[in-house]
Amino acid sequence: MKKGMGEAMGELGLTREWRVIEGLIDASPGAVGMDPSQLNKLDRHFKALQEDGKIQGAGYIVSRHGQIVACRTMGPLTGTTGEGEFRPDSLRKLSSITKAFTSVAVAKLIEDGMLYADQPVSSILGEFDNPTHGGITIFHLLTHTSGLMPVPGYYNEPYPRERRGKDSVNDWIREALQGTPVCKPGEAYNYSAEGFKLLGEIIGRVSGMPYEQYVKLNLLQPLGLNHTFFRVPEHLRAKVMTVDQHDLDSLALSREAEPGSPPHSDSGLYSTMYDLWKFGQMLLNGGRFGDTRILGRKTVELLTKRHLFQVPAFHWGGEIRDKGHALGLDLAIDHMSFESIGTYQLEGAGRSALFVDPAEQMVVVLFVPSIYSWIPHSILGTKQIIWSSLI
Numbered sequence: 001m002k003k004g005m006g007e008a009m010g011e012l013g014l015t016r017e018w019r020v021i022e023g024l025i026d027a028s029p030g031a032v033g034m035d036p037s038q039l040n041k042l043d044r045h046f047k048a049l050q051e052d053g054k055i056q057g058a059g060y061i062v063s064r065h066g067q068i069v070a071c072r073t074m075g076p077l078t079g080t081t082g083e084g085e086f087r088p089d090s091l092r093k094l095s096s097i098t099k100a101f102t103s104v105a106v107a108k109l110i111e112d113g114m115l116y117a118d119q120p121v122s123s124i125l126g127e128f129d130n131p132t133h134g135g136i137t138i139f140h141l142l143t144h145t146s147g148l149m150p151v152p153g154y155y156n157e158p159y160p161r162e163r164r165g166k167d168s169v170n171d172w173i174r175e176a177l178q179g180t181p182v183c184k185p186g187e188a189y190n191y192s193a194e195g196f197k198l199l200g201e202i203i204g205r206v207s208g209m210p211y212e213q214y215v216k217l218n219l220l221q222p223l224g225l226n227h228t229f230f231r232v233p234e235h236l237r238a239k240v241m242t243v244d245q246h247d248l249d250s251l252a253l254s255r256e257a258e259p260g261s262p263p264h265s266d267s268g269l270y271s272t273m274y275d276l277w278k279f280g281q282m283l284l285n286g287g288r289f290g291d292t293r294i295l296g297r298k299t300v301e302l303l304t305k306r307h308l309f310q311v312p313a314f315h316w317g318g319e320i321r322d323k324g325h326a327l328g329l330d331l332a333i334d335h336m337s338f339e340s341i342g343t344y345q346l347e348g349a350g351r352s353a354l355f356v357d358p359a360e361q362m363v364v365v366l367f368v369p370s371i372y373s374w375i376p377h378s379i380l381g382t383k384q385i386i387w388s389s390l391i
Contacts, residue, residue: 018050018057023071023088023274029389032064038389039070045385046368046378050075054375056243057086059367061277062386064360066285068277079243079371091227091240091270092367093250095348098269099196101279103142103303103328104295105203105215111299114206117142117327124202127173132181138202140185141195142327143308147181148198150190172262173201189313189323193266196328200265211263212256222292223278228271230256230264240270243350243369267348273365280356280363283344303327304344304356338387353379360390 020043029036039062046058057075061068077084109115117139122128128136133148140146176194183190200211207214212230220228231254232240242248254270278289283304287295295303304326313323324333332343339345340359347353351374353366364386368378 018074020072020074021087025069025071026067027069029069032067032069033391034064034069034389035391041385045381046074049378055368055370055378057369059086059273061273061365063277063363066281077241080245086241089272091272092352093350094269094271094352095267095350097346097348097352097354098267099328100346101215101219101269102196102199102265104219106199107295107299107303108218109206111296124205125173127177133177135185141199143325144189144191144195145186146192146195147183147185147190148192149176149194150182151193189311196266197262200263204263211265219294222294223282223289225275225278228269228275230268232270241369243371273367276354277363277365280354284356284358284363304329306331338384
């Protein structure tokens with residue numbers, strides 16, 4: 001039986017005590033209409049989760065009106081040994097939040113006139129030029145409605161389609177198209193990492209450069225995201241937060257895609273809380289950060305508005321009748337949510353999260369690493385505390 005995080009650390013003789021490390025802030029919570037006493041509950045909230053063995057540590061940035069009012073971290077940097085401290089400048093693998101960067105890259109090519117949202121994928125990738133896949137568009141890939149190969153575990157059971165071995169690396173697009181799609185294009189939401197790998201390939205074909213290079217030249221470098229990488233440099237690897245051996249192995253293998261293999265457009269970026277906040281703030285600002293323009297205002301509106309209506313989803317065991325979704329971004333449409341309707345967001349395995357609430361002019365970044373795939377209180381409970389602090 002898999003041991004809880006607290007039990008495992010206890011066996012290593014590691015202390016459970018941690019200290020809260022403060023990062024730089026721009027203003028006090030009260031200056032932007034937030035109650036500091038409510039925000040201060042976050043540290044007690046996370047410490048309780050850590051004492052219960054649910055999370056390894058926690059980090060968060062809360063900003064409103066472009067000003068960071070809370071930036072704190074706590075807990076060990078390395079879950080396997082308990083060594084080091086999770087600091088505000090520590091790096092963490094973003095996993096599926098990488099998809100937000102891919103979506104922005106697609107949007108940038110759309111506003112440059114090189115793509116359009118309803119464009120058939122077959123016009124770029126010849127493997128789609130057949131009766132089964134010819135109707136799939138870039139829109140379908142961005143909204144997880146292509147019907148192509150949902151991620152393993154999405155149906156809480158093994159996916160009934162065999163995956164070929166490593167000898168098929170140079171034929172990965174055909175592998176992604178093997179078998180019958182789980183639905184017709186646009187008929188249902190089925191979360192597909194494979195769809196975002198294909199978007200990375202499309203970005204590479206259209207831009208004339210590898211996906212990773214396009215993202216670096218057009219997003220990371222202009223925004224000054226100097227601690228966001230597909231391949232973490234050797235001298236910074238000691239600053240990466242890891243939870244288990246899988247994290248350590250992934251870090252050792254972090255790299256840009258090799259020729260003939262899928263681009264790392266579904267998962268693969270490492271970043272800091274501050275870099276991720278800056279990316280979210282750019283979107284909230286209508287595509288700009290300071291004097292740097294990444295996207296135009298109308299492009300951001302296209303990217304972040306609701307595009308799916310009355311589209312069902314079987315979502316990790318939950319039957320959802322109406323899955324609201326933007327282009328590559330999840331969207332809050334539930335009136336029971338604490339965040340405003342229209343908040344766009346993504347979460348990454350491990351777990352990390354980015355929330356952008358245009359109605360309240362808020363950006364929230366969470367790093368709540370755990371050996372468990374899903375701890376509701378670490379995300380849902382945290383959101384409730386943060387959004388309840390609005391005065």
